[in-house]
Amino acid sequence: MNRINVNFCGVEFKNPVIPASGTFGYGREYEQFYPLSKLGGISVKGTTLHRREGNPGPRVAETPSGMLNSVGLQNGGVDKFINYELPNLVTKDTRIIANIAGSTVEECAELAEKLNGTAVDMIELNISCPNVKQGGAAFGTDCNVAGAVTRAVKDVTEKPLMVKLSPNVTSITDIARSVEANGADAVSLINTLLGMRIDIKTRRPILKNNVGGLSGPAVFPVAVRMVWQVANAVKIPVMGMGGIATWEDAIEMMLAGAGAVQVGAAIFADPYAPVKIAEGMQRFCEENGIANISEIVGTVKPW
Amino acid sequence: MNRINVNFCGVEFKNPVIPASGTFGYGREYEQFYPLSKLGGISVKGTTLHRREGNPGPRVAETPSGMLNSVGLQNGGVDKFINYELPNLVTKDTRIIANIAGSTVEECAELAEKLNGTAVDMIELNISCPNVKQGGAAFGTDCNVAGAVTRAVKDVTEKPLMVKLSPNVTSITDIARSVEANGADAVSLINTLLGMRIDIKTRRPILKNNVGGLSGPAVFPVAVRMVWQVANAVKIPVMGMGGIATWEDAIEMMLAGAGAVQVGAAIFADPYAPVKIAEGMQRFCEENGIANISEIVGTVKPW
Amino acid sequence: MYKQGKYPIVSKKALAKGVFDIEIYCPHIAKEARAGQFAQVAAEGFFLRRPISICDIDKNKGTIRLVFEVRGHGTDKLSELNKDCLIDIIAPLGNGFKVLEKGKKAICIGGGIGTPPMVGIAKEYGENATVISGFRNASAVILQEDFKAIGADTILCTDDGSAGIHGFVTDAFKAELNKEKPDIVYACGPMVMLKNITKICEENGIYCQVSLEQRMACGVGACLVCVCRTVKDGQEFNSHVCKDGPVFDSKEVLFHE
Amino acid sequence: MYKQGKYPIVSKKALAKGVFDIEIYCPHIAKEARAGQFAQVAAEGFFLRRPISICDIDKNKGTIRLVFEVRGHGTDKLSELNKDCLIDIIAPLGNGFKVLEKGKKAICIGGGIGTPPMVGIAKEYGENATVISGFRNASAVILQEDFKAIGADTILCTDDGSAGIHGFVTDAFKAELNKEKPDIVYACGPMVMLKNITKICEENGIYCQVSLEQRMACGVGACLVCVCRTVKDGQEFNSHVCKDGPVFDSKEVLFHE
Ligand SMILES: Cc1cc2nc3c(=O)[nH]c(=O)nc-3n(C[C@H](O)[C@H](O)[C@H](O)COP(=O)(O)OP(=O)(O)OC[C@H]3O[C@@H](n4cnc5c(N)ncnc54)[C@H](O)[C@@H]3O)c2cc1C
Ligand SMILES: Cc1cc2nc3c(=O)[nH]c(=O)nc-3n(C[C@H](O)[C@H](O)[C@H](O)COP(=O)(O)OP(=O)(O)OC[C@H]3O[C@@H](n4cnc5c(N)ncnc54)[C@H](O)[C@@H]3O)c2cc1C
Ligand SMILES: Cc1cc2nc3c(=O)[nH]c(=O)nc-3n(C[C@H](O)[C@H](O)[C@H](O)COP(=O)(O)O)c2cc1C
Ligand SMILES: Cc1cc2nc3c(=O)[nH]c(=O)nc-3n(C[C@H](O)[C@H](O)[C@H](O)COP(=O)(O)O)c2cc1C
Ligand code: FES
Numbered sequence A, B: 001m002n003r004i005n006v007n008f009c010g011v012e013f014k015n016p017v018i019p020a021s022g023t024f025g026y027g028r029e030y031e032q033f034y035p036l037s038k039l040g041g042i043s044v045k046g047t048t049l050h051r052r053e054g055n056p057g058p059r060v061a062e063t064p065s066g067m068l069n070s071v072g073l074q075n076g077g078v079d080k081f082i083n084y085e086l087p088n089l090v091t092k093d094t095r096i097i098a099n100i101a102g103s104t105v106e107e108c109a110e111l112a113e114k115l116n117g118t119a120v121d122m123i124e125l126n127i128s129c130p131n132v133k134q135g136g137a138a139f140g141t142d143c144n145v146a147g148a149v150t151r152a153v154k155d156v157t158e159k160p161l162m163v164k165l166s167p168n169v170t171s172i173t174d175i176a177r178s179v180e181a182n183g184a185d186a187v188s189l190i191n192t193l194l195g196m197r198i199d200i201k202t203r204r205p206i207l208k209n210n211v212g213g214l215s216g217p218a219v220f221p222v223a224v225r226m227v228w229q230v231a232n233a234v235k236i237p238v239m240g241m242g243g244i245a246t247w248e249d250a251i252e253m254m255l256a257g258a259g260a261v262q263v264g265a266a267i268f269a270d271p272y273a274p275v276k277i278a279e280g281m282q283r284f285c286e287e288n289g290i291a292n293i294s295e296i297v298g299t300v301k302p303w
Numbered sequence C, D: 001m002y003k004q005g006k007y008p009i010v011s012k013k014a015l016a017k018g019v020f021d022i023e024i025y026c027p028h029i030a031k032e033a034r035a036g037q038f039a040q041v042a043a044e045g046f047f048l049r050r051p052i053s054i055c056d057i058d059k060n061k062g063t064i065r066l067v068f069e070v071r072g073h074g075t076d077k078l079s080e081l082n083k084d085c086l087i088d089i090i091a092p093l094g095n096g097f098k099v100l101e102k103g104k105k106a107i108c109i110g111g112g113i114g115t116p117p118m119v120g121i122a123k124e125y126g127e128n129a130t131v132i133s134g135f136r137n138a139s140a141v142i143l144q145e146d147f148k149a150i151g152a153d154t155i156l157c158t159d160d161g162s163a164g165i166h167g168f169v170t171d172a173f174k175a176e177l178n179k180e181k182p183d184i185v186y187a188c189g190p191m192v193m194l195k196n197i198t199k200i201c202e203e204n205g206i207y208c209q210v211s212l213e214q215r216m217a218c219g220v221g222a223c224l225v226c227v228c229r230t231v232k233d234g235q236e237f238n239s240h241v242c243k244d245g246p247v248f249d250s251k252e253v254l255f256h257e
């Protein structure tokens, strides 16, 4: 019996494990390892209105228990996503979360509108990309702007709207409350922490973009803290991510308040990570007499 | 020939490696491993006006490549520091940085005043402790408050004043500029990132304080980024810390803009870390024909 | 003086499922170590060291023994270390047990993985020691031959009666007290066991030392994370398990819950 | 199909100071692998896998060979793996070299640690292959016997003349072209070498494939970090070394600097 199906924000997921945007492309590559139907859903690579080339390379630097990336939202644009990727994805028997990012409020709304009538199950509005100059983190670090862009997208979309928050802020709960007040149906967090590495031989930053987004196990404790704070600050569901690598991590994130989880950088170390995590959660429920994983969401008892 | 002596903010350090506040006590324990004179200086455990018992235990949780702590500034109070610890420390032939924290602006000033006339070489005003309710991070996350407390201490102290910044902010450069404008002679960063871990068996936070401060190699890329940003935003010197564990890390931090470095959690893994780091830096200078380590400070060439 | 180094493992044994006994050649440490002290052991890939009690010291051979149970990922990693591998430890740490003069009688009480430090202290008393140790069941029983070899009176209890006496160490302890009162009691094990033993000792006016556990970072007294509540002269305050302990006079420990 | 698994190392050799040759038993991978493809190798304690070219494939034995140089902490960790250890790899990755029909002639050019992938491709041409490889000095020279065993014309260059011809592979390459033009050229090595070879091939109208390097995360084409600038039909765009490469038609690569 499946004990790990969840209803997140009105959408039924067969399990709460979803590869994180930007770490799984559109699933084509990882399908060579396992059928995508094993996944609760896929949050696809961030989509912009037009094709974007992203930042110059190198775009990755290793860090202790983590990595920096500075991809900068390279993607083929929303039309390519709708016409080329989506028709393939809909055949895979998994939920599809469209991750969208615009440089202006209008662009975000236009992107969302374009996805109306498509097979996309949910929109994840990325207001937290640290690797682009316009939009991105600029949207996600100011309550008013975050609220405004949420409102603009909510006004036009027919899909459940999840807003993806930046951890690079003084108070993530304020941002979460603002997007909730402006119509967000859910929030997802955390996006990457801004970081830097320098090559001491060349005395140049390893990333051509100088700085990049930190993810992987290193950020896990920060992510758990933020998910816990946000889950206690808003009524809408929270999708938790940031450093999840094992099923134990996923359980910890759900105890903190996440109704579902995304798994990102851990996939690079182990392509099977999302599948193993889902299997581990099912086992955890069986061994602990938990009828459905949703029962544990937010049940951490603070001291 | 010593190639790693530095002048930081008018104070001569025989090398730029300083155990970070709270990780080295007052040196008594680590003196059993090596003479304290091997260190550039010591930033002693955070001192408050009165004795503090700190938070209940457990106060530590392991994380990937790092740890959370929630000590909460346990210490014997400034008088005990002056009367009991300082007389011992002054015999050790190393620089003494007094790390102070108050719950109010007035307390901070009073603390600084008490240290006038003592053998302390420098004050490190901690406006960034995530583990105390009053003062601490509350001071360090608001530009105006940070400026005001800096000004109050600067007005009374006769020592060089270094202000220790919190990484849990949207813009650390704004805070740095504000404390610079209010008389800080230097800034040190980063203090710990706020994090949380949950025991999935007991479903309770591992820390009795629920949340704690993340430090260790995991945070290194965030620290390098912030040191780089702050060094480019202010004219006063920057003392860099956060995750430094090897001499390569220390060089990286100095390239980013740190005039000296502090080493914290890495000492728990290897008590000799500060000594090895200093030795590695000396070797680095010799092998690369660098007359003095200060030459490399802030010389990273961004793309 | 604290020592840190990588020392060779000269022997390794499995004592029970998931319980390992390693003997480490570290003459400088063995020379200074006392029963009840501990080592901070590095587990590859993990940031913090793991505190493990020194089970036994052989000053002639220059070795110490650590007996540990696999409880999580770090101890699991430690269990992969074999004979001839190097192990990175800081030791000897903490205060160790107080040893009374020759001829005095001691009862040493160990619960589960709290049993190993009783080897070293029982040795100090030889035939004057009575060792009471308790385990979940027969398959978890460890170190009984060591206690016998020392010459100690060796009383074994199991929760389910599958070996030794069916019952808790506290019951066996009470029974012993009815026979003869020792000059000192040493105990290491779960908090609830320590609390009960403390109570019994207080009621009987027996001096008792308990060895506590707390999560640690530095292990030497510098970072102040390993706090425990203690009381002295009516005054409550925070002590630190790594430096003020791990051994405390049972009367000074505040057992809450 | 990509495969991920832990496979046994069946042999390990040091080829030069800090250069190791490991043979891995992984029949499913060996069956599908082609010359020029690579593996993503996990190094214990490090978050990202290390991309290493498949040097040679023995489909009968079911093995592949990886030859790598210790360049940093991760490859240093890999160098600790010995015979019978398991190595965690994802393979075969990338597109591999294009192999022309039988009878065609190839020149394979390797610079330093860019030499290993030339073993697999030279093998496809046997006596019709000429292998030019260049190294800093005599003590860095590797794999010459492999090329000879294949039957390839084997030309060795060193920067300091301490072995083979004194000079760069580009000089030796030009000299070869004066004798006979091959049908195809394969090259792997430093960017400046690839750039120069590309230029020479263009001037001589010879089809050339180069194998590029870039820092990677996923290794399979999903994360888009391993970008390189390419051009096709006059249009510049970003390609990805792990999936669109690591082998590119030299004309499509934009060499800047
Ligand atoms: C003074 C002292 C002496 C000890 N002596 C022994 C001994 O002789 N034999 C033995 O088997 N065990 C002993 N322990 C307990 C042992 O330290 C833990 O079982 C071990 O740290 C668990 O590590 P892990 O990686 O398996 O668990 P994890 O849960 O993966 O560890 C995570 C973190 O929590 C810490 N931690 C978890 N449980 C404990 C605990 N009970 N006490 C302290 N820290 C903990 C770990 O050190 C680590 O930092 C002793 C503890 C102390 C404080
Ligand atoms: C397709 C491909 C094939 C390769 N084939 C071989 C081979 O056959 N033999 C061989 O010795 N080397 C090969 N390399 C280079 C090899 O990947 C690097 O030397 C190795 O990653 C360095 O890791 P490190 O831990 O020693 O260095 P560190 O500097 O500690 O590594 C830090 C990070 O940077 C990355 N990195 C550093 N240098 C390189 C590089 N040159 N290319 C890609 N990533 C790098 C590492 O993978 C790691 O993520 C190849 C690279 C690529 C892209
Ligand atoms: C290579 C890479 C690319 C990413 N691209 C995107 C993106 O396009 N849109 C987005 O919202 N988040 C993106 N992210 C952030 C992840 O979705 C996720 O929020 C973050 O990595 C934290 O999770 P992790 O620690 O499990 O990786 C990217 C992360 C990585 C590592
Ligand atoms: C156990 C512990 C206690 C600390 N106590 C203090 C303190 O009293 N005052 C302070 O300014 N910082 C304190 N810090 C923060 C450190 O000084 C340092 O800023 C931080 O740990 C980052 O450096 P690291 O990653 O090298 O540890 C403490 C850190 C730790 C781990
Ligand atoms: S562990 Fe640091 S004081 Fe005890």
Ligand code: FES
Binding pocket: D215, D216, D217, D218, D219, D220, D221, D222, D223, D224, D225, D226, D240, D241, D242, D243
């Ligand atoms: S490494 Fe991920 S796309 Fe190439």
